[in-house]
Amino acid sequence: MxxxxxxxxxxxxxxxxxxxxAAALIPAGKPxxxxxxxxxxxxxxxxxxxxxxxxxxxxxxRGERIEKARKKARRAGLTNCHFVRAEAREFLQSxxxxxxxxxxxxxxxxxxxxxxxxxxxxxxxxxxEYLAGRVGKGGRLYYRTDHREYFAEVAAFLPTLSTWxxxxxxxxxxxxxxxxxxxxxxxxxxxxxxxxxxxxxxxxADPLPPAPADPx
Ligand SMILES: C[S@@+](CC[C@H](N)C(=O)[O-])C[C@H]1O[C@@H](n2cnc3c(N)ncnc32)[C@H](O)[C@@H]1O
Numbered sequence: 393m394x395x396x397x398x399x400x401x402x403x404x405x406x407x408x409x410x411x412x413x414a415a416a417l418i419p420a421g422k423p424x425x426x427x428x429x430x431x432x433x434x435x436x437x438x439x440x441x442x443x444x445x446x447x448x449x450x451x452x453x454r455g456e457r458i459e460k461a462r463k464k465a466r467r468a469g470l471t472n473c474h475f476v477r478a479e480a481r482e483f484l485q486s487x488x489x490x491x492x493x494x495x496x497x498x499x500x501x502x503x504x505x506x507x508x509x510x511x512x513x514x515x516x517x518x519x520x521e522y523l524a525g526r527v528g529k530g531g532r533l534y535y536r537t538d539h540r541e542y543f544a545e546v547a548a549f550l551p552t553l554s555t556w557x558x559x560x561x562x563x564x565x566x567x568x569x570x571x572x573x574x575x576x577x578x579x580x581x582x583x584x585x586x587x588x589x590x591x592x593x594x595x596x597a598d599p600l601p602p603a604p605a606d607p608x
Contacts, residue, residue, distance in 0.1 A: 407482065426449050494528070513545075
């Protein structure tokens, strides 16, 4: 696909700004907990208060949600918990190569319920392979959703990847209700653990297309 030069310039500038923001917020060589689609930050802010020795980054597309999350972290006086407005894949692609995550949380991701929109779902094999390049052995992915079919889809493809294995006995380190959890009549959760199988380094993995903006 050929893009207009102004668009390429805009995206290049946005990625450079993200890279600088991430480099300033994420301490090198420290275990980092990442929440993708953090919404108003309820979960991550609580986690950061309970385990202050670690570093936390929440990412969400929606600017007003990120503002609310930042306010919460400021009010709590947290210096180990930051929120970034970004598309998750673009954020990951903008990170310095040495940044890795100990935990990745994806709580109630947009389910894109219509069949023709399933391709927009965040959790897909290529994305999980890409994430594996940012997670060391033993790192964990925590996934929770109230959408039965999306849950089943992820539970079915994870065992086909050599970089992750589902651990049905792995504990859920913190229970704290998110906005979408509070609305859900029921939900399902899984924990996947990063195996020792080498992942493609993030810089050489295939570029991921950005998500569309409207998950309806
Ligand atoms: C259904 S809400 C769940 C929010 C929160 N995790 C909760 O449980 O209340 C999904 C969130 O993911 C964000 N989101 C969707 N796609 C995203 C993407 N590609 N990158 C970053 N955030 C995304 C949306 O803006 C929204 O805040």
